[in-house]
Amino acid sequence: AQKVTQAQTEISVVEKEDVTLDCVYETRDTTYYLFWYKQPPSGELVFLIRRNSFDEQNEISGRYSWNFQKSTSSFNFTITASQVVDSAVYFCALSENFGNEKLTFGTGTRLTIIP
């Protein structure tokens, strides 16, 4: 069975600081996809990134970067120079097989950026 663990329930940082959100996953499949979603106070789920299990290259998109390490089953998300608009709940999720299977979400990390 697949499982996603986000051990950090809540994080608060001062604006402009860097922050890393941890995600650890469990799966028996060799082919899987990992995702990060942002849920702002308005409630919608905003897709941030998808990474397949064969691509361990780190990815950077503006102030966001992701570190995928199969050896530790982790897919961590770093926000550089945080801004107040980054305040949200962030969910890591896993999809097994070919990605059209269900998403298993972690419990989320509530990130608060203090101005």
Add this chain to the structure above:
Amino acid sequence: EPEVTQTPSHQVTQMGQEVILRCVPISNHLYFYWYRQILGQKVEFLVSFYNNEISEKSEIFDDQFSVERPDGSNFTLKIRSTKLEDSAMYFCASSEQDQLLAFFGQGTRLTVV
């Protein structure tokens, strides 16, 4: 940019009443999903739907729940007799067969009183 649309954004219903949550998936998508998020908790998978039938469902998706694609564009979730614990945000999602990425709607907040 195409998007998944859910209506209504917020629905209040009395316990025991039937409720239908509506979703319009992205037009060329073939896979459809419903997820639920109880307030302050994680997002949980309810059901997936492909080729006019349920492809997978979770333990949450019991006999009180049903899904339907009545007219080729809408995708609905029906709860026959709502309970207080059905209060949650319900998300619809759809994905195109080859792109493997599910796009989520903005959610319907269901409040059962």
